[in-house]
Amino acid sequence: MKIYEVKSITDTLLKAINILIPQLTSSSILLTKKELEDIITSENTVLFIAEEKEIILGTLTLVLNKIPTGSKAWIEDVVVDEAARGKGVGKKITQFAVDYALNKGITKIDLTSSPERIAANNLYQKLGFKKRKTNVYRLHR
Template sequence: MTEHSATIEIAEQVDDELVAAFEMLIPQLSSSSPAPSRELLTDLVDGADTVLFLARLDGAIIGSLTLAFYRIPTGIKAWIEDVVVDDAARGHGVGRLLNEAALDAARERGAKNVSLTSRPSRESANRLYQRIGFESRETNVYRYDL
């Protein structure tokens, strides 16, 4: 597989193929999160503030990335979440293609920046983000679980 053999598209509708793809991909991303329901996928696809990118190879969905937008007093910001590429397709540029598509979409919508987080243990993902141009920030990230 070459870097350009995968194609990236924006999910426009939720069908059985999309639901099945997430049932396959989400366990590779998180052992503690269930695959999203058809209803949740519909909310993502139809949401004005979310864009669901899909990577395809030979017609099959092999990866996804969610780009979320939010408006604050100083402008529009975007956040990349839940980037996942099927184990069998990793290391061939699919993650780069997904991220570049998300950055292009964020530019088109006028976002002032795009943020993401990645666990330190995800060494190859962190190298990819740095190669693309993401910079590590000196910050404390806090989370309050509800």
């Protein structure tokens, strides 16, 4: 399995992303090529892909933030294809993103995961993430 940062978009990549994201949330909408380009060309966003034998197995987005209290990273939209779950893809892609952030000097890495995603929550804890005592709020208009 190889994991890499996406630098350019292909139709195959766009199709794979649009198959994976609905497996994460049913409220998602399909990305256009332009929207995916905006993600990979952003200075603050890094899109990683896990691939084996030219089949895309999973994706993860790392968001980098410089704020007054220091640089931080957020891991977002981690999704592994249903057919590839339980094979270490999530672990490898998450560790790859953590290593990427650490190599950039970022030592505060956050993520959120729904409580019903038991396997994902167990994985993050095994990788050293600690549950924080904080409230997460969202304004959705």
